Amino acid sequence: MGHSQAEKAESRDRVLRIAARRVREEGMEQPGISALMKEAGLTHGGFYKHFDSRDDLMNQAAARALADGEEAMARAARANADVPRDGLIDAYLGARHRDTPGTGCALVTLGETAGRGGAEIKEAYEKQVRGYLDLIGAPGGGAEDRADAMVTLSALVGAMLMARAVADPELSDELLGTVAERLKQGSGTP
Template sequence: MGHSRQEKAASHDRIVRIAAGRFREAGVDGLSVAGLMQEAGLTHGGFYRHFGSRDELVAEALDEALAQSRATVAAAREAGAGYDAIVAEYLSPRHRDAPGAGCAVAALASEVGRLQDKPREAFTHHIEASLDGFLRLLRETNPAATRADALLAVTALAGAVAIARGVSDPALSDEILQGVREKLAALAGPDA
């Protein structure tokens, strides 16, 4: 007996969610379709009932990973977190040490430029939304904050986490997170 539309949609969503996490952990090229389908509890052959190509999966999974990143920040904001708290959490050892659950930008920025147009468009949309969000966040404590300040914050956050994950010296990794956190605090204004 065939799967219902609801079951197929649920399976599709599960594949995309799992792929989003695996992309953050191992990169786009580190994802095995066979391994992904096995983890989703489906057969390898079933992949093409859900996606026309691997590129289609990449586009959807990147979009999902970016949406998960936005949702994490939105949840922190709803819980009352301001700029300093969001920066501190982003630049925490916990975030650095959990790429599969962390920010898709820090995990995948270096790969996105080599992808097709659709994933790059999703990435661009996410970066624009992040810039707008960080500018609003900065202006809560520093009304003079500019788009350039938001650009600095967003790129420094993602870059710091990416580099902190890449270095082999744990002390240097911690120093990167702490140093960038201290410098980004200045963007919030003198009274923050």
């Protein structure tokens, strides 16, 4: 790859990284092309050298944001070698995850958008849901393990969504702490 091609690839990657962060923070409706390009240190006019349209960028940014979240969840699971599921729960339902949505799980931010979106965003969202279910569930587990993984993932995403949305910091902390405790006790299933 020539020097100019390498620079172009780095610029494109920088725009995608910034857009993925902004998608996790604000959803797909907010980030404008001008603001994203300015933050990347590029001009608005150079946008079309990298992407076909704003929708193209947003779909790629959403897919990247979702994939980044799966990598973070896998790292969190590995952090507790004895009980990987508990490591994942602690990291997901922690104050740091709540307070830094730009580096957090995009399932929380993109659920509604994916539900209303086209096939591309739905497929990216589904891929991450399936990946998380595999990560949470016992390898080679049966229907009961899969059901537990579904309840756990739903509780993780729902608790984080609510913890970010409420105004009372004590209630936010209580939501995260209570759901984490119940999931680790195994009482998150109906």
